Amino acid sequence: MPDIIYKNQLDYLSSLRTEPDELIYRMEKYAEEKKIPILDWKSAELLEQMILIKKPKRVLEIGTAIAYSSIRIARKLKKKAHIDTIEKSKNNIKLAAGFIKEAKLNNINVIEGDALTVMPALDKKYDLIFLDADKQDYERLFLYSLMLLKKNGVLFIDNLLWHGYAAPGKTPKEYERSSAIIREFNKMLVYQDTIEISILPVGDGIGLGVKK
């Protein structure tokens, strides 16, 4: 997969990266080997900074996978704060549970199910929502996220540059449909008037917004 920044810039940033701890490093290697998509490390660092700035009490994540981002978020939360994370794959839930146990965290609540049915049943609002699920579901999940976000709540969305293929240019056949979906989603996103949102060229492209 192409990175969206020049290789020499990425190499430079990577050389400045302080070593992640053993568990985080192992999870990154595991995800790479098993081809499980997780948040790019640069985006994960941005998300951690957002947690430190915003100090959310209630965080919702849509798309747990192996709990890489859940663990990185949970470690930065204040005492009494927690993260609810929704995952529909039973196998990923099993993997996530193992890593969460290793991380010795008790502030991560994994909710099993499809976010499209789980989210409408949630009633308490969140201070920060991280959307990282199947791209064809993004528009509906975004609208549910808006409903579940408090005023001034932060929305963080991954993959808005879609490996560089959201921008016009040569797109491999297997990415044509998903790239078109992301393009439509981005167009809809920037014209929303209930959220102040920007698309940032970090990692695979991050949508970062604050609900009005």
Ligand SMILES: C[S@@+](CC[C@H](N)C(=O)[O-])C[C@H]1O[C@@H](n2cnc3c(N)ncnc32)[C@H](O)[C@@H]1O
């Ligand atoms: C990109 S991965 C999440 C990566 C994770 N946030 C991280 O950075 O470590 C997307 C995950 O979302 C799950 N997923 C996709 N659509 C979903 C939905 N509608 N409801 C619940 N889970 C979903 C997939 O099974 C997959 O595990």
